[in-house]
Amino acid sequence: REHVQAYSTDSNVLKKNHPLHIMVGSKREHLLAHPLSTSLLRHKWTKYGRYIYYFSLIIYLVFLCFLTGYLVTVRPPFVDSADNDTQTQWQNWSANNTSVILVFSVIGKFIILGLAAFHIFKEVIQMIVQRSDYLTLENLLEWGLYTLSVLFVIDVESGDWLSSTQPTKASWQWEVGAVAIFLAWFDLILFIRKFPRFGIYVVMFTDILTTFMKFAIVFLLFVVAFALCFYTLLSNQWSFRTVEVSLVKTAVMMIGEFEFDSIFHNFEDKGDQAEYSDQLFYGPTTYVIFVVFLIIGSIIIMNLLVGLAVDDIKGVQEEAVLERLAMQVDLTLDVEQNLPEFIRKRFVRKLETMKPNSIHTNALKAWLFSDSATSAQAIAKALNPEKTEIEKLQEQQEDLMGAVNELRYRVKNMKYQNDRLEELLNALVDQAGLKVDEEDKIEKDEKQRVMKSRPGMARTKDK
Numbered sequence: 001r002e003h004v005q006a007y008s009t010d011s012n013v014l015k016k017n018h019p020l021h022i023m024v025g026s027k028r029e030h031l032l033a034h035p036l037s038t039s040l041l042r043h044k045w046t047k048y049g050r051y052i053y054y055f056s057l058i059i060y061l062v063f064l065c066f067l068t069g070y071l072v073t074v075r076p077p078f079v080d081s082a083d084n085d086t087q088t089q090w091q092n093w094s095a096n097n098t099s100v101i102l103v104f105s106v107i108g109k110f111i112i113l114g115l116a117a118f119h120i121f122k123e124v125i126q127m128i129v130q131r132s133d134y135l136t137l138e139n140l141l142e143w144g145l146y147t148l149s150v151l152f153v154i155d156v157e158s159g160d161w162l163s164s165t166q167p168t169k170a171s172w173q174w175e176v177g178a179v180a181i182f183l184a185w186f187d188l189i190l191f192i193r194k195f196p197r198f199g200i201y202v203v204m205f206t207d208i209l210t211t212f213m214k215f216a217i218v219f220l221l222f223v224v225a226f227a228l229c230f231y232t233l234l235s236n237q238w239s240f241r242t243v244e245v246s247l248v249k250t251a252v253m254m255i256g257e258f259e260f261d262s263i264f265h266n267f268e269d270k271g272d273q274a275e276y277s278d279q280l281f282y283g284p285t286t287y288v289i290f291v292v293f294l295i296i297g298s299i300i301i302m303n304l305l306v307g308l309a310v311d312d313i314k315g316v317q318e319e320a321v322l323e324r325l326a327m328q329v330d331l332t333l334d335v336e337q338n339l340p341e342f343i344r345k346r347f348v349r350k351l352e353t354m355k356p357n358s359i360h361t362n363a364l365k366a367w368l369f370s371d372s373a374t375s376a377q378a379i380a381k382a383l384n385p386e387k388t389e390i391e392k393l394q395e396q397q398e399d400l401m402g403a404v405n406e407l408r409y410r411v412k413n414m415k416y417q418n419d420r421l422e423e424l425l426n427a428l429v430d431q432a433g434l435k436v437d438e439e440d441k442i443e444k445d446e447k448q449r450v451m452k453s454r455p456g457m458a459r460t461k462d463k
Contacts, residue, residue, distance in 0.1 A: 012133055015337050024326040032325040041332060048339065049332040053194070060191060063115040064184050067149060069104030070112060071181050074167050077174050105167055109153045116146040129337065138190050145187055148180035194331040200316065203323050207312045215308065222301060226250050226293050233286045236276055237263065254297045
């Protein structure tokens with residue numbers, strides 16, 4: 001109905017109170033996997049979610065492509081201080097690739113600036129819509145990416161950088177470009193995290209990274225301890241000349257790059273030609289510390305990190321279905337949150353026809369867009385859900401009671417048959433005129449009395 005209004009106009013409230021969002025927050029995997037929930041999610045995804053997502057992905061890939069090409073084709077500032085051969089090789093490469101330089105260095109910088117401005121404008125709109133929920137690590141990373149990209153592309157060294165065909169960069173700009181290209185490719189990883197088919201692996205990576213950050217303090221303390229020790233004993237050697245260099249060298253040694261011969265045997269190998277930086281002044285102590293470092297750093301800590309990573313991967317795999325559905329719900333609701341209200345109302349549907357047995361003729365399309373949650377098997381499973389433990393126990397109890405009643409009936413029937421057989425034998429004895437002991441007769445009379453007390457059996461005897 002046109003006059004019906006939502007209980008709130010705040011898109012953040014609508015998202016937080018959405019049933020799918022509540023299911024994700026409560027980790028109700030069986031509810032999210034229900035065909036009713038998946039069909040609602042699929043409806044939102046197919047009607048507007050996927051178009052906005054793929055459009056944003058294509059725009060970002062164009063931005064990433066031109067930023068990468070611009071970085072590769074622009075002349076690095078340190079080439080100016082290189083030898084003549086290096087400068088000649090760079091000039092020859094530039095002369096042989098003028099078309100590539102024209103596309104990426106000249107045209108590309110305007111495309112980079114335009115797309116960066118477009119993304120910054122989108123982030124501003126997103127900030128206005130989401131307000132306090134906007135402050136996330138991913139959004140801060142995007143702000144850093146687009147800001148650094150603009151600073152890298154602008155030619156501050158050129159007088160007329162708009163018409164310049166040979167961009168020149170300052171040293172600080174080249175460093176900014178290195179950080180920008182890293183953030184650009186890293187942001188692409190976060191971008192495909194919401195893609196159901198590949199996002200689970202990104203979730204594994206982020207979970208392992210989170211675990212490592214928790215362990216990083218302990219790891220850093222070990223690095224500092226051994227780095228200061230090596231600096232004290234080996235500061236004459238080039239690899240441990242300062243505390244900062246010793247810290248980096250010790251961290252690298254943690255992953256197995258020891259360079260044992262260059263540290264301990266370089267003095268012996270060079271003999272009389274050995275210099276001050278090749279000598280080992282405190283051999284026994286250094287050997288002991290190195291062995292302790294080998295055991296703690298390379299064996300214990302590294303295996304501990306591997307164990308933590310395996311445990312995280314196992315946990316993600318156990319909740320893989322929930323993680324995949326949660327990522328798709330977040331993506332769809334984020335897209336819906338940014339849409340105007342009149343557009344959201346246009347896609348509200350009261351009825352949807354499902355064809356669970358339909359087959360995709362395109363194998364790639366079937367692999368990317370098939371939804372197993374709305375298949376015929378899934379619908380049949382939802383209509384006949386798996387019973388809980390209590391329901392299974394009740395069903396077993398009912399089966400047991402049925403078996404007991406059946407056994408009781410059979411025992412009663414067997415007793416009745418035995419009594420009939422005994423009656424027949426007594427009748428034969430009476431007909432033949434045989435004598436029966438008094439005790440047997442008393443027992444016979446007692447049984448006849450019992451038989452007469454049973455109406456059903458007495459009627460049978462009369463017949």
